[in-house]
Amino acid sequence: MNGFYGYSGTVWDENFNSAMFLRKHQEQENLKKVGFYTGLAILGTILIQNVLVVALAAFGLQDRYFDDGIFASGFDIMLSILSLLMPFMIAGRAMNRYSSVGRVFYLGGPYRKSMMLPAVVAGVGCCMAANIVTTYISLIFNQFGYEPSSIDFSLPEGAFGFVMSLFRVVIVAGVVEEVIMRGYTLGNLRFYGDMFAIAMSSVVFALIHGNFTQIPFALLSAFGLGYFSVKTGTLWTGVIIHIINNFVSVIFYYTEGVIEENLNVMIQLAVIYGSVFIGFIAFAYFVSHTKDIPLMKGGSMLSSKEKLKAYFLNVPMIISVLYLIIVSVAGITEKG
DSSP: OOOHHHHHHHHHHHHHHHHHHHHHHHHHHHHHHHHHHHHHHHHHHHHHHHHHHHHHHHHHHHHHHOOHHHHHHHHHHHHIIIIIIIHHHHHHHHHHTSSSSOOOOOOOEEEEEEHHHHHHHHHHHHHHHHHHHHHHHHHHHTTTTTOOOOOOOOOOOHHHHHHHHHIIIIIIIIHHHHIIIIIIHTTTTGGGHHHHHHHHHHHHHHTTTTTTTTHHHHHHHHHHHHHHHHHHHHHHHHHHHHHHHHHHHHHHHHHOHHHHHHHHHHHHHHHHHHHHHHHHHHHHHHHTTTSOOOOOSSSSOOOHHHHHHHHOHHHHHHHHHHHHHHHHHHHHHEEO
């Protein structure tokens, strides 16, 4: 009788272990697929951007792009839609088949409407804090005689140019980047834990900027954007935070040369540091009132190391990450 029960337990243990092994293996394969399609989306973004830039030069429109702000705004809007939104939308649908989340993180309503305002205020404060940190990182580069590259950022003049800038930088960039990063990228990783999803989408968001002036800011702000979107249960939180941050940047740009320089610097510093201070208060309030909405650990059996290996160790992801790192490093120049 004892032998019978012992034998039964051994068989059950073996079956259980086999089932757990198969489940773990399936999770790894699914995460590899999600990483594979994310890598393809990034490669698609890189390819389309380069093709459009080459086409710009081939048709002799390069000078117009730098001289005509209205034309540049229209081109950049097209660039955002074709090189960012389309690859991630196409790849995102493929990711969804392997993500185990049922659906991606769409623009639904929040868990609690009352928590939207403190989340947005705290998120904007997080973006401003990321600005401060990025400034100090640039100063560290300068101390060692190097200067990280940045995108030649110019906006069109006049009232119509201002409106175009708001549409291009604030609306289009804010919505598109949140849909592809916090929507498709973060959303398809939530089965593996919210912290893992936030971290990986933040790394991808930082890398696709392709320069060390923007990478630190993108990485740090993305953590805030991801955190508040997940905690409020809606992508709208990240979109609103992103829009406000970009709106402030556009206003800062247009006040250059309009307001006396020292006064303008003081106003900008007051806005940045004031937003960080108010954001910290809002964050404390938000956390204290959302304790019952924790970040989910997910249903995965994989360890953190296994998740990282499964997500990043695929050909498209390796190629895209190496390319973006090389481009970012190549952009660092010695100060003359």
